[in-house]
Amino acid sequence: MHKAKRIILLGATGSIGSNTLEIIQRFPEDFQIVGISAHTNSQALAQIANTFQVPSIALSDESTYQSAIQAELFSKNSQVYGGDHALDQLIQETQADMVVVAIVGARALSPTLKAIQKGFDIALANKELLVLGGSFVTQAVQKNKVRLLPIDSEHNAIFQCLHGNNSKDLKSIILTASGGACRDTPIDQLHTITPEQAKQHPNWSMGAKITIDSATMANKGLELIEARWLFDLQPHQLKVTLHPESIVHSFVHWIDGSVLAQLSPPSMTFAIQHCLFYPDKRTNPKPSLDFDTSFSLNFAPPEPKRYPCLQLAYQALEQEPYGGAIYNAANEIAVQRFIEKAIRFTDIPKIIQHALKHIQVPDTLSLESLLQIDQDTRDYALQIDPKKL
Numbered sequence: 001m002h003k004a005k006r007i008i009l010l011g012a013t014g015s016i017g018s019n020t021l022e023i024i025q026r027f028p029e030d031f032q033i034v035g036i037s038a039h040t041n042s043q044a045l046a047q048i049a050n051t052f053q054v055p056s057i058a059l060s061d062e063s064t065y066q067s068a069i070q071a072e073l074f075s076k077n078s079q080v081y082g083g084d085h086a087l088d089q090l091i092q093e094t095q096a097d098m099v100v101v102a103i104v105g106a107r108a109l110s111p112t113l114k115a116i117q118k119g120f121d122i123a124l125a126n127k128e129l130l131v132l133g134g135s136f137v138t139q140a141v142q143k144n145k146v147r148l149l150p151i152d153s154e155h156n157a158i159f160q161c162l163h164g165n166n167s168k169d170l171k172s173i174i175l176t177a178s179g180g181a182c183r184d185t186p187i188d189q190l191h192t193i194t195p196e197q198a199k200q201h202p203n204w205s206m207g208a209k210i211t212i213d214s215a216t217m218a219n220k221g222l223e224l225i226e227a228r229w230l231f232d233l234q235p236h237q238l239k240v241t242l243h244p245e246s247i248v249h250s251f252v253h254w255i256d257g258s259v260l261a262q263l264s265p266p267s268m269t270f271a272i273q274h275c276l277f278y279p280d281k282r283t284n285p286k287p288s289l290d291f292d293t294s295f296s297l298n299f300a301p302p303e304p305k306r307y308p309c310l311q312l313a314y315q316a317l318e319q320e321p322y323g324g325a326i327y328n329a330a331n332e333i334a335v336q337r338f339i340e341k342a343i344r345f346t347d348i349p350k351i352i353q354h355a356l357k358h359i360q361v362p363d364t365l366s367l368e369s370l371l372q373i374d375q376d377t378r379d380y381a382l383q384i385d386p387k388k389l
């Protein structure tokens with residue numbers, strides 16, 4: 001008998017979350033949503049819980065949780081977890097086959113590690129998780145023999161290109177980058193870019209943080225570090241090319257000189273559906289590439305002066321095992337300060353650079369020390385005076 005895959009969707013109210021729900025809604029026989037989470041958007045979460053009859057729900061913001069309980073927002077038949085430990089509790093107390101990790105930020109680390117320990121497959125959209133805790137996550141994946149399926153379109157493309165090939169024959173991977181909102185802004189005008197301008201992505205519709213990260217290419221920097229962990233690669237094997245059309249999602253370059261690519265229109269639905277059904281495939285109503293019309297694809301090396309965050313990611317890789325954690329935390333705070341108009345667009349890489357240079361790290365690695373470095377970097381990046389940058 002056909003058994004529906006039991007899904008926990010962390011970040012159900014976000015951009016990846018909504019895309020995931022849209023796919024699941026098209027295949028009611030194939031999936032059962034057994035858990036969902038949001039941080040503050042309780043109304044939308046309640047609506048999702050109702051539509052999909054979800055038995056377990058987590059609201060990770062404590063005060064939102066308290067108000068939602070008071071307002072009796074959720075059905076009495078649902079189990080609702082609230083506050084700092086809500087995501088961990090949801091994972092701990094729910095049986096599932098796959099967890100879709102679609103929340104933003106480093107907060108994803110703890111519930112994802114718990115899910116892996118419980119033997120659930122992971123469909124991973126969140127970037128910060130591997131950048132911060134790549135060694136712990138990949139070790140746990142191997143130990144517990146679960147699948148780690150990348151939703152991020154670039155890594156999903158590489159995952160698909162590697163299929164059936166021997167990864168020891170890989171020369172390099174080339175991540176494609178759209179160039180983001182400021183790709184045509186004169187370099188000497190970048191300091192004038194406002195948060196509103198940086199949030200206008202030319203090709204993709206995504207959350208605010210990741211869209212600003214695309215404009216600085218910190219997004220690509222995070223992806224380089226993520227790829228290092230997902231595919232066990234060395235920094236010299238990680239490359240980036242500018243590809244304004246966002247149709248080729250990445251390349252794999254083999255030692256015999258051939259190059260494989262994965263192509264689809266710029267919509268996350270292709271990668272999400274690939275992960276949800278892996279290793280099977282299903283039809284997708286979204287228009288795919290149309291080879292009856294002419295179109296062209298362009299590639300160019302990214303300009304280092306326009307995208308200093310990219311070079312800093314290689315520096316972070318050299319500063320393993322803490323470089324990724326510092327890069328990620330400094331960037332998160334810098335983006336938040338840019339959104340609040342406390343710093344300029346061009347101050348974002350400067351803050352990351354200062355943090356990589358000044359944060360003191362211990363000689364040995366533990367999960368506790370990693371989280372401490374994450375916190376130290378956040379505190380440091382928050383107090384940097386922009387006038388001194």
Ligand SMILES: NC(=O)c1ccc[n+]([C@@H]2O[C@H](COP(=O)([O-])OP(=O)(O)OC[C@H]3O[C@@H](n4cnc5c(N)ncnc54)[C@H](OP(=O)(O)O)[C@@H]3O)[C@@H](O)[C@H]2O)c1
Nearest residue numbers: 011013014015016038039040041103104125126127206207
């Ligand atoms: N969007 C894309 O196309 C895309 C592509 C590749 C990778 N990614 C990665 O996927 C992740 C999600 O991106 P997104 O664009 O979907 O983000 P988003 O639209 O901002 O949604 C974020 C989700 O996480 C929840 N959340 C926010 N802060 C949280 C916290 N402190 N603790 C727990 N949950 C929290 C949000 O809940 P509320 O709604 O209640 O705030 C929401 O459900 C990010 O790591 C991003 O880099 C996204």
